[in-house]
Amino acid sequence: MKIQWKYSIILMGLLINQILSESSNMTVFTHATIYGHPTADAILCEDGKIKEIGQAADYTGYPTVDLRGGTVYPGFIDAHMHLLGLGGSKEILDLVGTKSVETIMKMVESTTKTLPPGTWIQGRGWDQNDWEVQEYPTKEMLDKVAPNHPVFLRRIDGHAAWTNSTALELASITKHSNNPEGGMILRHTDGSPSGILIDNALDIVGEIVPKDSKETKTRQILRAVKYLNTLGITAIHDAGTEFETIQILKELIQKESLPIRVYSMLEDKEKTLFVLLKDGPTKGDFLNISAIKLYFDGAMGSRGAALLEPYSDDKENTGLLMEESDEIAAKVKSYNAAGFQVCIHAIGDRANRLALDIFEKVGNPRMRNRIEHAQNIHPDDVPRFSELGVIPAMQPTHCTSDMYWITERIGEDRLNEAYPWKSLINAGSPVPGGSDAPIEIPNPLHGIYAAVTRQDTTGWPEDGWQSQECVSLDEAINMYTEWAAFGAGQEELQGRIEPGYYADFTVVSHPFEEANPKSILDAEVLFTIINGKVVFKK
Numbered sequence: 001m002k003i004q005w006k007y008s009i010i011l012m013g014l015l016i017n018q019i020l021s022e023s024s025n026m027t028v029f030t031h032a033t034i035y036g037h038p039t040a041d042a043i044l045c046e047d048g049k050i051k052e053i054g055q056a057a058d059y060t061g062y063p064t065v066d067l068r069g070g071t072v073y074p075g076f077i078d079a080h081m082h083l084l085g086l087g088g089s090k091e092i093l094d095l096v097g098t099k100s101v102e103t104i105m106k107m108v109e110s111t112t113k114t115l116p117p118g119t120w121i122q123g124r125g126w127d128q129n130d131w132e133v134q135e136y137p138t139k140e141m142l143d144k145v146a147p148n149h150p151v152f153l154r155r156i157d158g159h160a161a162w163t164n165s166t167a168l169e170l171a172s173i174t175k176h177s178n179n180p181e182g183g184m185i186l187r188h189t190d191g192s193p194s195g196i197l198i199d200n201a202l203d204i205v206g207e208i209v210p211k212d213s214k215e216t217k218t219r220q221i222l223r224a225v226k227y228l229n230t231l232g233i234t235a236i237h238d239a240g241t242e243f244e245t246i247q248i249l250k251e252l253i254q255k256e257s258l259p260i261r262v263y264s265m266l267e268d269k270e271k272t273l274f275v276l277l278k279d280g281p282t283k284g285d286f287l288n289i290s291a292i293k294l295y296f297d298g299a300m301g302s303r304g305a306a307l308l309e310p311y312s313d314d315k316e317n318t319g320l321l322m323e324e325s326d327e328i329a330a331k332v333k334s335y336n337a338a339g340f341q342v343c344i345h346a347i348g349d350r351a352n353r354l355a356l357d358i359f360e361k362v363g364n365p366r367m368r369n370r371i372e373h374a375q376n377i378h379p380d381d382v383p384r385f386s387e388l389g390v391i392p393a394m395q396p397t398h399c400t401s402d403m404y405w406i407t408e409r410i411g412e413d414r415l416n417e418a419y420p421w422k423s424l425i426n427a428g429s430p431v432p433g434g435s436d437a438p439i440e441i442p443n444p445l446h447g448i449y450a451a452v453t454r455q456d457t458t459g460w461p462e463d464g465w466q467s468q469e470c471v472s473l474d475e476a477i478n479m480y481t482e483w484a485a486f487g488a489g490q491e492e493l494q495g496r497i498e499p500g501y502y503a504d505f506t507v508v509s510h511p512f513e514e515a516n517p518k519s520i521l522d523a524e525v526l527f528t529i530i531n532g533k534v535v536f537k538k
Helices: 002-023 083-089 101-112 139-145 165-170 202-206 214-230 243-254 270-276 325-337 349-362 379-388 396-402 406-410 412-417 421-426 444-453 473-479 482-487 518-522
Strands: 026-030 042-046 049-054 064-066 071-074 076-081 121-126 151-155 160-163 183-187 193-199 233-241 261-267 287-295 341-346 370-373 391-393 505-508 525-530 533-537
Touching: 076 482, 083 214, 083 233, 101 121, 101 139, 101 151, 139 160, 139 165, 139 193, 151 165, 151 202, 160 202, 165 193, 165 202, 183 202, 193 202, 214 233, 214 243, 214 525, 214 533, 233 243, 233 287, 233 482, 233 505, 233 525, 243 261, 243 270, 243 287, 261 270, 287 325, 325 341, 325 349, 341 349, 349 370, 349 379, 379 421, 391 482, 396 444, 406 412, 444 473, 444 518, 473 482
Parallel strands: 026 064, 076 233, 121 151, 233 261, 261 287, 287 341, 341 370, 370 391
Antiparallel strands: 026 042, 042 049, 071 505, 151 160, 160 193, 183 193, 505 525, 525 533
16 A cells, blocks of 8 residues: 555656646756856756756756756846847958958959949958058059949948948049048048048948848848857847837747847937837837947047047047037937936047046936946046946957057057956946957857956967956856846846846856866857747757
């Protein structure tokens, strides 16, 4: 009788487990090392959220996913990138890493042979700082290889463009054209346009480039998302989302076809804001529309970042303000009042100071307003971020891309201003980490490594560039998890492996080691899990 009763209890337990697994959307992820939970090897998830963390033996009878001995981190979040731009970059000339003008000219010439005359040739990624002759190219160089095609090639940072004569003629840019506010048309000595457009001057040509269809944009978004999933990215902050992209994202969500979470910073354009601003912020599991992106200055590489003192290699230039301070202030006050977080692009120390001044004067601290990039900050302004509740959203690989030439721009005396992550953290600021893709490769492992070492992937320089600003491994992980979630007001849902949080995980081949930063670069993404579902498996 006792044996029969014993078997009855076992059968009842199995029956209960079967009923539970069939009546609810539960999954156990097992056979893993779990970041922050050294004694656990399994995570029980229900309806897209974490239910429990424990031992696999405690969760029998549920559907199981074997994580193959990998290490589970909270799903990595890219806190600043451009989703549509990333997808579109896969369909134009990729100029990243090109080492000379001649290389690009050959690429353009080859493309002309595949397109009918009059078709636009577009590309992105060139950087004159990578060339032996570090000078801006000219329209005449492109005219030689593409006399019958308009050419529009964006610099890697998106704040300058190289065009040919055909494109300039179509845009009616001549020697008599005035510089637009917040932009510059570079010129030859006779006053004629050289072919290089800086900041707001890009729009003169950009506005006449044929626009992509909704179908094309949908394809580009899905292509970008698929790529991001392979890198272990479970959520992004999209910096400058246009109206049609919002519509596409909503449609994909309705079809359950968007395997990534998007926190949208709306673009500051009338068409987008007229429809969306009046409705106020909207929050959802896969699309959160709660922020608006503004631009204050340009970029350091194109000498458009607004500096307090002139550029060391351009003594008459302190950069550009793409919009006046009073206009930015009016928008901050209005958008905060409507319930939206404001995210201001500011790279130079002058732009950062002005942005902080505006937030101090008219901003609502409860909105967790942000400064995007915050690349160069005067030491006096570092503590102001924490004091004002302003979040510095930064991209670690910008530092390791720029460190080869930044001294030329700002000189030795201002290097302590450049990418001061540790100083900001020590002053009490959470620092969300991102990539600014497609400007940089959106690989969070590269970002974590750069934050820890301030070295390139070869290990140069040996002790790290401005090594006093290196962060700890846990701080670097926080940049792509907890602090990124905080930057979007979602710290109670994202960024941690705890009950009640989204079941979003990045599973890598081995744990990162503080004493061996190369272990970060050597790790492989084995699984990307979003909402309790595997969206990528190696």
